Amino acid sequence: MIKETRITLKNVGKINPESIDDYIAAGGYAGLKKALKMEPFSIIDEVLEAGLRGRGGAGFSTGTKKKFTSKSCLTCPQRYVVVNADEGEPGTFKDRVIMENDPHLYIEGTIIAAFSINATKGFIYLRGEYTGSIDKTRKAIAAAYERGFLGKNILDSGFDFDLELKLGAGSYLCGEELTMLESLEGKRGHPRIKPPFPAEKGVFGAPTLVNNVETLSNVPLIIANGKDWYRQFGTERSPGTKIFTISGKVKNPGYYEVEMGVSLRELIWDLAGGMSGDKPFKAALLGGAAGTFVDASMLDERMTYDNLREKGATLGSGAVIVMEEGDSVYNILHNCLRFFKHESCGKCVPCRVGTSMLVKGTEKLRNGVPDKRALLDQMVHESEIMAATSLCPLGQSPILPLKSAARYFAEDLLI
Ligand SMILES: Cc1cc2nc3c(=O)[nH]c(=O)nc-3n(C[C@H](O)[C@H](O)[C@H](O)COP(=O)(O)O)c2cc1C
Numbered sequence: 001m002i003k004e005t006r007i008t009l010k011n012v013g014k015i016n017p018e019s020i021d022d023y024i025a026a027g028g029y030a031g032l033k034k035a036l037k038m039e040p041f042s043i044i045d046e047v048l049e050a051g052l053r054g055r056g057g058a059g060f061s062t063g064t065k066k067k068f069t070s071k072s073c074l075t076c077p078q079r080y081v082v083v084n085a086d087e088g089e090p091g092t093f094k095d096r097v098i099m100e101n102d103p104h105l106y107i108e109g110t111i112i113a114a115f116s117i118n119a120t121k122g123f124i125y126l127r128g129e130y131t132g133s134i135d136k137t138r139k140a141i142a143a144a145y146e147r148g149f150l151g152k153n154i155l156d157s158g159f160d161f162d163l164e165l166k167l168g169a170g171s172y173l174c175g176e177e178l179t180m181l182e183s184l185e186g187k188r189g190h191p192r193i194k195p196p197f198p199a200e201k202g203v204f205g206a207p208t209l210v211n212n213v214e215t216l217s218n219v220p221l222i223i224a225n226g227k228d229w230y231r232q233f234g235t236e237r238s239p240g241t242k243i244f245t246i247s248g249k250v251k252n253p254g255y256y257e258v259e260m261g262v263s264l265r266e267l268i269w270d271l272a273g274g275m276s277g278d279k280p281f282k283a284a285l286l287g288g289a290a291g292t293f294v295d296a297s298m299l300d301e302r303m304t305y306d307n308l309r310e311k312g313a314t315l316g317s318g319a320v321i322v323m324e325e326g327d328s329v330y331n332i333l334h335n336c337l338r339f340f341k342h343e344s345c346g347k348c349v350p351c352r353v354g355t356s357m358l359v360k361g362t363e364k365l366r367n368g369v370p371d372k373r374a375l376l377d378q379m380v381h382e383s384e385i386m387a388a389t390s391l392c393p394l395g396q397s398p399i400l401p402l403k404s405a406a407r408y409f410a411e412d413l414l415i
Pocket of ligand 1: 086087173
């Protein structure tokens, strides 16, 4: 029987999120105080050796990204940190928990990240519908300025850093880092071609570190307690904890912070109270709409970035949507594909036309065509072409739920 391991959520429900004194009394800003006495490169090394990987979905090494950003364009006058607080992936609400309950944690992580790469300006790109998170973040930024954790000469260290809140307007694609940078510059939310990566040429053409809220929330803990402390949690290649958000047919849907390497069975039965009805488990969609369907054969697999990838599944943002026997995978897949069609920005043809074709394909499957198997194979093939030719990762996303649904639940799609 596993239990939660709350490190990034340790203050949730215990402190008043609007009180910086509460945060400080709980050990807050100790990581920043320590960091400001360290050499920036040793902060990066500590995060690198702690093995922290991006919690926004891709699982890229946070220390490596910091290293790239700190070393790129040494003659550039300005360097930025951008906090990805857009949280648009369906089924995901982990960043909201941090922002509403412990906003100083991710702000502290942002200031440490900025110091480590020598950035003097940062933006938080926060989803406009998240009114509670906006309110708490705004108040926390103001309090941090008042106490000298932001602004000029932070805690007499000689380091200056300004942090500004920007609100998103509800576009899923604007959570994608390069599209987010366009939006931050006041442009339409269309993707940029990669490379160059944000580390080389980010917002306003300057080297930019883009990190997710949960990722940044781990940073003060790593600096305050050290990499060895951090590595006691999780697995060798995926150290630390992860906040999973579970919804669907479970007794206790919600958010759970657990060590990396938890299994789906443990998440559902030990933490979320098991299936909500009398029916057995049928499927889970892991990682949101841009995620993968799995069946009961995956219940005991360790949920780490690498293990799930090796098994053809995804960890993504940590969203887990649970289905019971009798639920139709077709319906969820149809919803995911409609979502992609709606959110496609239309800039590139493969995604604009492809997402429409896939929605039409699923509707034809339901309404009846002579050879459904051939149609499903054709749809998978189309999604492969989209993945190979689309400008940005949105067009590369439908292949994940589609292929996994076709692999595990073809009978639901061919009815
Ligand atoms: C379509 C799309 C939407 C995304 N939405 C988010 C999001 O809402 N929040 C987030 O942190 N990352 C999102 N990402 C991932 C970001 O592009 C990027 O990988 C992440 O912000 C990097 O931070 P990390 O290294 O800390 O994970 C999205 C990616 C894609 C392709």
